[in-house]
Amino acid sequence: xxxxxxxxxxxxxxxxxxxxxxxxxxxxxxxxxxxxxxxxxxxxxxxxxxxxxxxxxxxxxxxxxxxxxxxxxxxxxxxxxxxxxxxxxxxxxxxxxxxxxxxxxxxxxxxxxxxxxxxxxxxxxxxxxxxxxxxxxxxxxxxxxxxxxxxxxxxxxxxxxxxxxxxxxxxxxxxxxxxxxxxxxxxxxxxxxxxxxxxxxxxxxxxxxxxxxxxxxxxxxxxxxxxxxxxxxxxxxxxxxxxxxxxxxxxxxxxxxxxxxxxxxxxxxxxxxxxxxxxxxxxxxxxxxxxxxxxxxxxxxxxxxxxxxxxxxxxxxxxxxxxxxxxxxxxxxxxxxxxxxxxxxxxxxxxxxxxxxxxxxxxxxxxxxxxxxxxxxxxxxxxxxxxxxxxxxxxxxxxxxxxxxxxxxxxxxxxxxxxxxxxxxxxxxxxxxxxxxxxxxxxxxxxxxxxxxxxxxxxxxxxxxxxxxxxxxxxxxxxxxxxxxxxxxxxxxxxxxxxxxxxxxxxxxxxxxxxxxxxxxxxxxxxxxxxxxxxxxxxxxxxxxxxxxxxxxxxxxxxxx
Amino acid sequence: xxxxxxxxxxxxxxxxxxxxxxxxxxxxxxxxxxxxxxxxxxxxxxxxxxxxxxxxxxxxxxxxxxxxxxxxxxxxxxxxxxxxxxxxxxxxxxxxxxxxxxxxxxxxxxxxxxxxxxxxxxxxxxxxxxxxxxxxxxxxxxxxxxxxxxxxxxxxxxxxxxxxxxxxxxxxxxxxxxxxxxxxxxxxxxxxxxxxxxxxxxxxxxxxxxxxxxxxxxxxxxxxxxxxxxxxxxxxxxxxxxxxxxxxxxxxxxxx
Numbered sequence: 001x002x003x004x005x006x007x008x009x010x011x012x013x014x015x016x017x018x019x020x021x022x023x024x025x026x027x028x029x030x031x032x033x034x035x036x037x038x039x040x041x042x043x044x045x046x047x048x049x050x051x052x053x054x055x056x057x058x059x060x061x062x063x064x065x066x067x068x069x070x071x072x073x074x075x076x077x078x079x080x081x082x083x084x085x086x087x088x089x090x091x092x093x094x095x096x097x098x099x100x101x102x103x104x105x106x107x108x109x110x111x112x113x114x115x116x117x118x119x120x121x122x123x124x125x126x127x128x129x130x131x132x133x134x135x136x137x138x139x140x141x142x143x144x145x146x147x148x149x150x151x152x153x154x155x156x157x158x159x160x161x162x163x164x165x166x167x168x169x170x171x172x173x174x175x176x177x178x179x180x181x182x183x184x185x186x187x188x189x190x191x192x193x194x195x196x197x198x199x200x201x202x203x204x205x206x207x208x209x210x211x212x213x214x215x216x217x218x219x220x221x222x223x224x225x226x227x228x229x230x231x232x233x234x235x236x237x238x239x240x241x242x243x244x245x246x247x248x249x250x251x252x253x254x255x256x257x258x259x260x261x262x263x264x265x266x267x268x269x270x271x272x273x274x275x276x277x278x279x280x281x282x283x284x285x286x287x288x289x290x291x292x293x294x295x296x297x298x299x300x301x302x303x304x305x306x307x308x309x310x311x312x313x314x315x316x317x318x319x320x321x322x323x324x325x326x327x328x329x330x331x332x333x334x335x336x337x338x339x340x341x342x343x344x345x346x347x348x349x350x351x352x353x354x355x356x357x358x359x360x361x362x363x364x365x366x367x368x369x370x371x372x373x374x375x376x377x378x379x380x381x382x383x384x385x386x387x388x389x390x391x392x393x394x395x396x397x398x399x400x401x402x403x404x405x406x407x408x409x410x411x412x413x414x415x416x417x418x419x420x421x422x423x424x425x426x427x428x429x430x431x432x433x434x435x436x437x438x439x440x441x442x443x444x445x446x447x448x449x450x451x452x453x454x455x456x457x458x459x460x461x462x463x464x465x466x467x468x469x470x471x472x473x474x475x476x477x478x479x480x481x482x483x484x485x486x487x488x489x490x491x492x493x494x495x496x497x498x499x500x501x502x503x504x505x506x507x508x509x510x511x512x513x514x515x516x517x518x519x520x521x522x523x524x525x526x527x528x529x530x531x532x533x534x535x536x537x538x539x540x541x542x543x544x545x546x547x548x549x550x551x552x553x554x555x556x557x558x559x560x561x
Numbered sequence: 562x563x564x565x566x567x568x569x570x571x572x573x574x575x576x577x578x579x580x581x582x583x584x585x586x587x588x589x590x591x592x593x594x595x596x597x598x599x600x601x602x603x604x605x606x607x608x609x610x611x612x613x614x615x616x617x618x619x620x621x622x623x624x625x626x627x628x629x630x631x632x633x634x635x636x637x638x639x640x641x642x643x644x645x646x647x648x649x650x651x652x653x654x655x656x657x658x659x660x661x662x663x664x665x666x667x668x669x670x671x672x673x674x675x676x677x678x679x680x681x682x683x684x685x686x687x688x689x690x691x692x693x694x695x696x697x698x699x700x701x702x703x704x705x706x707x708x709x710x711x712x713x714x715x716x717x718x719x720x721x722x723x724x725x726x727x728x729x730x731x732x733x734x735x736x737x738x739x740x741x742x743x744x745x746x747x748x749x750x751x752x753x754x755x756x757x758x759x760x761x762x763x764x765x766x767x768x769x770x771x772x773x774x775x776x777x778x779x780x781x782x783x784x785x786x787x788x789x790x791x792x793x794x795x796x797x798x799x800x801x802x803x804x805x806x807x808x809x810x811x812x813x814x815x816x817x
Contacts, residue, residue, distance in 0.1 A: 015655035106668035285619035
């Protein structure tokens, strides 16, 4: 009796059910936090798209044109995201997943396995996009008083739209896994990270946001938007999806583009399935071959570590942590993704020619410096929860080596702290200095925000490493560790800390700048308040840093009790 | 002459990784009811060979037949006749033992009616009956090992490939596994078993193949292999060490 391919998804469904039945500590807090944030984001997206579409209605034909373009851009952005996500997810679901060792031994036809894995890849790659699109499209539909047909068309558009780029991503993975000579499957992620960063920049070039700020182009808006159209845009599924939805919003039907979406989606599945039947097993077999450390010996790292004034134990801990991190491409490729986003963020500042906007005064620029500081703080918190928080958990089953070796747990934890501290500081400091430079903020603020980053790095990395030691999850992979109870607790505290820091530094800085603009000296009371705020920021950061590390050391010591 | 059917037959099997040849022209067969030991030092090519037979690795060249079905051209039919017990098994940690076995049975076409009873039967056989509704994540290593064996024998395979069956088992568990293997072989199941425990091989195997650097260097019954020693009363261990070049033990004194 041959079972249909959904049977292969059964263990995941049963596992989810069993996991839901067995509640773990912090489940409620996590559910509340993530659920709350999720609902808030959905409501904001709905309100935003409703408001924007409503306003565009006021501009009659121009408004319609902008809406049409907006839909096309929205889908274009998702297209590259889905393709990249498809590559990464397919690598995991088709080639690296542990349960393949079980399924490939069983008499399961490649075609059935392909269907089950592809369905999983599509769902895993696109759920975020779908969650984002649902409130946006409901908002647009409500603002345009669309009929129920629009929502049905939206559903029928999003499904093939998700399938096409994920199929392309899966095909890319299949080709790469079969092309690479040995097990470099995980290394492909690195390549994909770079490709994704490049594709984001290309998308940006498609859109050319800097043109929006060219005042001289405003008189002829239609020409301006026409320049945003690239010759290949109509060939992309994002364009077809935008056109199909726009036609439905207008009460019509665009069967040509809807048909293009569905036929392309089905054709890509059929072609991919045929390719999979031909090349999947050889690709899987290649991905099982032992990786070689040929290109990853990191001799320079050994030399640098030897030159550092560290004890032998700390030096070896540092070398071990860095080598493990650098060799695990799946770890730092995520960092690469974050870097790509940060580069885009900086690129935005680079192309924003603020001098062309008369109402953008110097004061507003300086406010931007603090928004930028907040952004750097959140980047720092994200990097810390993903890379510093799991530092102790990452020891996993090998933690016995540390516990049985003649090294104190205090030294061990501090080694983890410094290993995480330096890269986080460099990343966020470069981000802040570059963004402030592009914006041209006041030199005083440049110094304040740079020092604030140093303080925040001490506090947030200390908090992450300390909490990571208090709530370790040995054996779980780092992304699971980051989403655990301790990881959620860290994120909440980190966000609060960043907000408090911006308050403590922002208010006195604004007083100083205001007085400078007015050409007046600071009064004694203002000076003492500024000093108090700055001292408070320093004290708070140092207190969080030291208290977190101390509590982390205590937790590690208590582990053996 | 009546030809004895072979449960597992491999011909000129080769597996290369770049310039490195892990398995180099291995030919081997396991007849019905035979327990065939597959011995060799670490890195000799045992696990690679077994993984190719199980369908987890694609051979560079050569042919694999399971119960007469060619693994390359009829993979489903070949796998239907095979049970595989890997050295590092994968089990869904968030499934219960019963759910895992029912799913595994489903992959081999077993369904209602009868699957529930068969699952309980196997769990009882491997002394896991009272753990049927417990999540696998709460199992010890030995229990997981026994659960994987339940899964491998669940669909009544004609041939079984086992990689290091005794690792992590207590003496009672090891005894149980030996008994099960013997019973299965009495019923005509062909078993190909890789092991480092030479006593186990000596006690259980009808024939033994020794692999070194990807090539079979010796094959025969335990008696045949022992006869390759310098003295008549040589044990399997000393012959194994002699054949595989592991006799550099005299250096231990100098190093220690």
